[in-house]
Amino acid sequence: MLLDTASLYFRAHFGVPESVRAPDGTPVNAVRGLLDFIDRLVRDHRPDHLVACMDADWRPHWRVELIPSYKAHRVTEEHATGPDEEEVPDTLSPQVPVIEAVLDAVGIARVGVAEYEADDVIGTFTARAKGPVDIVTGDRDLYQLVDDARGVRVLYPLKGVGTLRVTDEAVLREKYGVDGRGYADLALLRGDPSDGLPGVPGIGEKTAAKLLAEFGDLAGILAAVDDRQAKLTPSQRKRLDAARPYLAVAPKVVRVADDVPLPDVDTALPRTPRDPAAVESLAARWGLGGSLRRLLTTLAG
Secondary structure, X not given: OEEEHHHHHHHXXXXXXXXXXXXXXXXXXXXXXXXXXXXXXXHHHOOOEOEEEOOOOOOOHHHHHHOOOOOHHHEEEOOOOOOXXXXXXXXXXXXXXXXXXXXXXXXXXXXXXXXXXXXXXHHHHHHHOOOOEEEEOOOHHHHHHOEHHHOEEEEEEEEOOOEEEEXXXXXXXXHHOOOHHHHHHHHHHHOEHHHOEOOOOOOOHHHHHHHHHHHOOHHHHHHHHHOOOOOOOXXXXXXXXXXXHHHHHHHHHHOOOOOOOOOOOOOEOOOOOOOHHHHHHHHHHHOOHHHHHHHXXXXXX
């Protein structure tokens, strides 16, 4: 089981009231919410391995160089070296180091790699997996990894993590008209304002799905642009032809990497805390109470 950790703690932050606070009054709603999420996921799905995948760089420069608008609207401060600063709620930012400390003390593998997003870490773990993989994320970008033949599914939270949409290829075909392999091409054609991806003007989701059904993939669509016998409307041909510079670079931006240099880490689900003293100290300092106790009980079981 691979967790898109930032996606989940953002959901926890907005789903758990800020009145949930540490003894000193600091909000810990995202911390406790995430621990409750993980507890529920482990109880319901019993994974053998669990990795909390992190955004070491939420907006890698190599993606921005290809498409400068990539996530640009979320930047609060740009840096020439190192990750840009992302717009994050004031009460969430201080909770992230606490989340990291608690995961480390419990012994849940936590992996982020410089110059890569959590999606890329997830993509690489998925590519290397020898068995089924469940990816827990509220980000549709990771639908591109869904693969029935390999047992790769996305568990998409609809409400907390108590209600998850189990997304396999049948769900993707019904909802989007593509399978996992086709989802990245669909996404780059239609664009995604939340990620600053322009897409091809005039090519929405339904049109993109029809083009992919007709021509197979992005390469097939671009070949059709050059083939006057291909079934494209004049406006589609014109729009796709004009978008060639974008379509030349978009695949590298949209497709998750599967070759990230992952550290050597023990991903086995921990049965006992890695650092019991740190767990006790963190529980007392941040008032994590029942959330942490429940998770430790579930892991021990």
